[in-house]
Amino acid sequence: MNYFFNKNGPLISTYFVIAIVFWLVFLIIIPQLYMLDLSFRPNLPPLLRGGPDDVHTLTHYKYFIFGSETSDDPYNYVDIGVFFNTISTAIFVTIINLCFCYPIAFYMAKVASPNTSRLLIVSLIIPFWINELLRSFALRILFAGEGVINNILLGTGLIDSGINFIAMDVALYTGLTYAYILLMIFPLYNAIESLDKNQLEAAKDLGSSTIRTHWRIVIPHAKAGIASGCTMVFMLTAGALATPVVLSSPNTYWFTQLIYQWFNMNDNWSRGSAYSILLLTVSVVFVLLMMRIFKVKIGEIIR
Amino acid sequence: MKSQHALNFLLGIYIFIFFSYLFGPLIIMSITSFNSLEFPSITPWECFSFRWFNEGKIAYDGQHLAGLASDWRLQDGLIKSLIIGLGVVILSVPIGMAASIVLTQVHSRLRTVFYSVSIMPVLFPGVIIGISTVVLWDRIATIGGEGLIADIGRNGIFLTILGQTCFISTYCFLIFVARLQRFDQTQEEAALDLGATQTQVFFKILIPYLMPAIASSAVIAFLASFENYNTTVFSILSDQTLTTVIASKVRLGISPAISALALVIILLTLFVAIIYEILRRREDRKKKERQDQLIYEETKDSRLKKEAKKSFKLPKSIYVFLFIFIVGIFGFNQLIKNGLYGKECVAAAEEAKKSNFSDQLKLLQQNAESVDEKALEGGELGGNKDYGDIFGDTNLFKDFGGFDTKEDNKEE
Numbered sequence: 001m002n003y004f005f006n007k008n009g010p011l012i013s014t015y016f017v018i019a020i021v022f023w024l025v026f027l028i029i030i031p032q033l034y035m036l037d038l039s040f041r042p043n044l045p046p047l048l049r050g051g052p053d054d055v056h057t058l059t060h061y062k063y064f065i066f067g068s069e070t071s072d073d074p075y076n077y078v079d080i081g082v083f084f085n086t087i088s089t090a091i092f093v094t095i096i097n098l099c100f101c102y103p104i105a106f107y108m109a110k111v112a113s114p115n116t117s118r119l120l121i122v123s124l125i126i127p128f129w130i131n132e133l134l135r136s137f138a139l140r141i142l143f144a145g146e147g148v149i150n151n152i153l154l155g156t157g158l159i160d161s162g163i164n165f166i167a168m169d170v171a172l173y174t175g176l177t178y179a180y181i182l183l184m185i186f187p188l189y190n191a192i193e194s195l196d197k198n199q200l201e202a203a204k205d206l207g208s209s210t211i212r213t214h215w216r217i218v219i220p221h222a223k224a225g226i227a228s229g230c231t232m233v234f235m236l237t238a239g240a241l242a243t244p245v246v247l248s249s250p251n252t253y254w255f256t257q258l259i260y261q262w263f264n265m266n267d268n269w270s271r272g273s274a275y276s277i278l279l280l281t282v283s284v285v286f287v288l289l290m291m292r293i294f295k296v297k298i299g300e301i302i303r
Numbered sequence: 304m305k306s307q308h309a310l311n312f313l314l315g316i317y318i319f320i321f322f323s324y325l326f327g328p329l330i331i332m333s334i335t336s337f338n339s340l341e342f343p344s345i346t347p348w349e350c351f352s353f354r355w356f357n358e359g360k361i362a363y364d365g366q367h368l369a370g371l372a373s374d375w376r377l378q379d380g381l382i383k384s385l386i387i388g389l390g391v392v393i394l395s396v397p398i399g400m401a402a403s404i405v406l407t408q409v410h411s412r413l414r415t416v417f418y419s420v421s422i423m424p425v426l427f428p429g430v431i432i433g434i435s436t437v438v439l440w441d442r443i444a445t446i447g448g449e450g451l452i453a454d455i456g457r458n459g460i461f462l463t464i465l466g467q468t469c470f471i472s473t474y475c476f477l478i479f480v481a482r483l484q485r486f487d488q489t490q491e492e493a494a495l496d497l498g499a500t501q502t503q504v505f506f507k508i509l510i511p512y513l514m515p516a517i518a519s520s521a522v523i524a525f526l527a528s529f530e531n532y533n534t535t536v537f538s539i540l541s542d543q544t545l546t547t548v549i550a551s552k553v554r555l556g557i558s559p560a561i562s563a564l565a566l567v568i569i570l571l572t573l574f575v576a577i578i579y580e581i582l583r584r585r586e587d588r589k590k591k592e593r594q595d596q597l598i599y600e601e602t603k604d605s606r607l608k609k610e611a612k613k614s615f616k617l618p619k620s621i622y623v624f625l626f627i628f629i630v631g632i633f634g635f636n637q638l639i640k641n642g643l644y645g646k647e648c649v650a651a652a653e654e655a656k657k658s659n660f661s662d663q664l665k666l667l668q669q670n671a672e673s674v675d676e677k678a679l680e681g682g683e684l685g686g687n688k689d690y691g692d693i694f695g696d697t698n699l700f701k702d703f704g705g706f707d708t709k710e711d712n713k714e715e
Contacts, residue, residue: 007408009501019401024420027469031435032427038438104321107314120318122580127325129572131530133549134565138328140553141335141562146342148331178324210310231426239428242532242546246553256430256533263537269438276431287426 032280039274060274079258086255087282090238093176097184097233098226100177105188105225106218110197121189128182136175136246143171143247167249175247180236184229191225192218227294235283255279329569336562351635355563374560380548383460384529387544390464391471391528392521398468399475399520400513403483422477424470429533436466436538459540466538467528474527475520482516 005013040056064079108117127135142148143165153159165171195218203213219226244254259279263272291297339350402421409417424432444456455461490512494504510517532546539547552561 007501008505011502012505015397016401016405019398020405023398023402023469023472027436027465027472028420028424031432031439031469034439034442035431035435100321103314103317107318111311111314122576123322124325126572126576127329129526129530129576130329130565130568131532131546131549133532133546133553134332134561134568135328137549137553137561137565138332141332142328178328181325235426235428239430239533241430241536242550245550256428259430259434260536263434269441272434273438276428276434279428280431283426283428 035273036277038270039277041270043268043270060271063271064274064278082253082258083255083278085252086238089173089176090234093173093237094230094234096177097181098230101181101184101188101229105185105192106214108185109189109192110195110200124182124185132179132242133246135178136243139171139175139178140166140246143174166247167251169249169252171247172244172249172252175243176237176240179240179243180233183232183236187225187228187232188222189225191222191228195221223294224296227290227296231287231290234286238282238286239279329565332562333566333569336559336566338559340559342559355559356567376543376548377545377564380543380545383542384545387460387463387467387535388525388528390460391467392524394464394468395472395475395524396517396521398472399477399479400517402472402476403479404509406480407483407486422473424473427470429470429531430537432469433466433534433537436462436469436534437540440465457540459538459542462538462540463535463542463544466534467531470534471524471527474523478520478523479513479516482513486512 008016039060040058042057042059064076064083066074066076108120112120140147144150145164145166147165149165150163153163154161199217199221200213203217208216239256240254241256241260244252244257248254248257255275256279259272259275262268262275336355337351337353339352402417406414406417406421440456440462444453447453447456486509490508491504494508495501499507530546532550535544536547536550543551549561549564552558
């Protein structure tokens with residue numbers, strides 16, 4: 001510690017300490033811990049907080065699993081269904097994104113000339129500087145009941161009556177895939193780019209087929225990028241709020257929308273916190289799983 | 304070799320599809336903002352107009368659809384978004400810088416822990432950061448009682464700045480870490496040996512070296528803050544930023560005014576991207592020229608001397624712009640020829656819709672009357688009575704107000 005102060009001088013050291021403590025303690029750690037604590041407390045009106053009723057309880061987690069006491073179902077099918085639907089959709093979207101992005105990333109990194117790939121990168125970034133809400137809105141214009149796709153299909157006579165893309169959740173899945181595709185491409189691109197082109201040529205000279213080359217050389221080399229891209233896409237998809245708000249059908253809920261409801265409409269902050277903790281747990285488990293499967297460190301996932 | 308060509312060709316087609324998937328929706332959205340219909344669409348094209356960029360319109364059924372220029376909520380939200388963006392930049396750039404410099408100074412064991420905690424916020428879903436900030440500060444405000452703390456703790460703008468700073472600092476942190484990896488520590492040591500104080504080293508060596516990182520992290524921080532929705536929607540409480548205004552608009556019903564807003568944002572983005580690209584290329588060229596010059600001076604090899612090219616070379620992309628320009632002119636010409644542009648067209652379409660609407664209203668009333676007569680005649684219909692005859696009430700349509708049908712009713 002002394003060494004630290006000597007090295008930086010008193011003024012700069014003070015600035016460092018204040019900035020880092022403020023960030024790590026007051027912005028990251030304390031809010032999360034407080035939310036965790038709140039999720040174990042009953043939902044009380046402000047006056048009763050800190051009183052005798054304010055004890056630790058598992059009510060909210062029980063509610064998530066068994067539902068309210070007045071309902072007849074043994075389990076809370078609605079919320080659990082939404083939860084697993086959200087997670088499975090997020091995994092599905094992640095896999096789709098990976099499949100879509102791999103050829104593009106490979107093309108940009110190894111096939112295209114530097115100028116072309118530079119141009120491609122710039123044009124990839126442009127759509128992602130535009131607000132997520134507006135991008136979802138663009139898809140909504142396409143998929144709406146009287147939207148562009150329906151009108152074109154009706155006009156050409158391919159279908160007789162409009163298809164309700166939004167109720168079928170096609171719009172939602174497309175929107176989620178669309179929203180975070182960039183976060184899959186860039187880690188993949190960075191990882192593949194560092195691969196030595198000679199290795200590819202050597203594999204070809206030795207008679208390896210294209211698929212085998214990719215499976216045995218490119219993918220193992222790019223595993224950190226794959227892990228990183230998958231983690232980011234999964235996290236953002238599972239925690240997405242803007243896209244489901246715009247594109248989900250009235251009877252499909254995203255887990256974040258449930259949290260939003262408990263929070264803002266039902267004013268039950270502690271239950272909202274409990275649901276948030278569930279979402280956070282899933283995210284953390286997914287990261288750990290990715291680190292395990294691909295044998296990478298956390299530092300390699302986020303760059 | 305031939306199969307390789309075929310493969311590359313397929314790859315090219317794939318990339319084309321991919322990019323049309325990326326840009327298609329945005330382009331279509333931009334086009335819909337010029338259609339005067341109140342539902343954003345292309346195929347029933349009514350008129351070409353700029354109304355969604357200006358005052359919007361009052362629809363034939365009395366609903367007011369605001370355009371961009373007349374929407375005070377958007378403007379209010381925009382101002383708040385700018386304030387929040389500024390606050391986030393002011394907080395998160397120094398935090399990210401401090402954390403990244405300290406990371407280079409702590410020893411390896413602590414370093415892993417420190418790094419993991421620092422990048423954690425990126426892995427948290429945005430909603431969770433917003434919620435945790437709100438619940439913590441609500442508690443602080445309750446404990447703090449009346450006064451300054453309570454005011455701060457329930458101020459949406461303040462909470463949003465804090466919540467966004469939590470994870471945007473990590474973005475800044477990562478940018479600084481990348482830059483610091485290439486920092487030559489001997490510079491610092493040299494300065495110290497020559498008698499500089501620690502503070503001087505920081506301001507005279509480290510800060511100038513980090514300047515590009517400071518600039519780019521400030522831009523990234525501002526953009527990330529400006530377009531954030533997930534955290535903001537919780538932490539903003541009763542206030543509104545641009546994104547929450549857009550979200551509530553989209554949820555209430557989709558209007559071409561949002562397309563217009565999107566087009567403005569897209570154009571701004573394109574403008575910034577092009578400027579950035581031009582600056583970067585100029586920088587690259589300068590660097591290359593300097594290097595060539597250096598090589599020439601060292602070797603005095605006349606073959607290496609490059610004449611500065613005087614002639615102005617047209618970039619290839621000019622053809623793309625030319626093509627878009629010509630297509631645009633042609634399309635516009637076509638629009639004017641068919642009378643699909645201008646106030647007359649809009650007025651005519653309005654008139655048509657209005658009369659259509661009143662026709663339907665009349666038909667509805669005629670139906671109601673004819674059913675009434677049948678019911679009075681003692682038919683089996685009776686259904687109307689079950690509903691308390693609500694549709695027979697002539698006052699029902701009075702609330703719509705201001706339509707031609709009202710006069711028609713009186714005459715009947």
